[in-house]
Amino acid sequence: MPLPLAPLIPLAVRLGLVATTTFALTRLVQSRVHPGRTDQRAEDALDELGEGLTLHRPADRSADPGDSQTNATARVRRVIRFRGRAYELDAGLMARFRLRATGE
Template sequence: MALPLAPIAAVALRYGTVAVATYAIARSVERGRRDQRAEDALDDVPEGLTAHRGRDAGVDADAEQVNATGRIRRVIRFGKNGPGLEIDAVSLTRIRVRKL
């Protein structure tokens, strides 16, 4: 009995294309570094959402800036006394609008 190669070739071509694209993206991304100042700033963010709108002294007079922070910290357990995961998601956002 003959082996139908057309369906296998289509699947192989599709997965091969995804693999090559993933490899190309992985090669183009620079290796990051850990900045302790940024780590400290993320650790200082309170849980929940905050927003601040105002003009800072060091910002251009025509610039309006909105700063927002968000943090969610949860512990997920598998079973009553089973292993657990702590999830700590932090976001710092700055949106600056300036008249030109």
């Protein structure tokens, strides 16, 4: 007895369209996304951060009255246990906010 495949054709067409669209979107996103880079100096600086939150204004960066800079750092290190497994969370953040007066 032959197997009726005609009812499966609409499903196969839909799946083919979804697969083609997904492949095309993936290629488009990959072609437009910058691959990024890892700077070892920045990695070392993040490793040396102390735990907690700091906010400071360096005196050597504010010699000019029209120029001010504020630096912030934050680091959280925790061990999270979930379902019998342990995960180490190490999140670090370094930020700089600089405000300069212009001649306009």
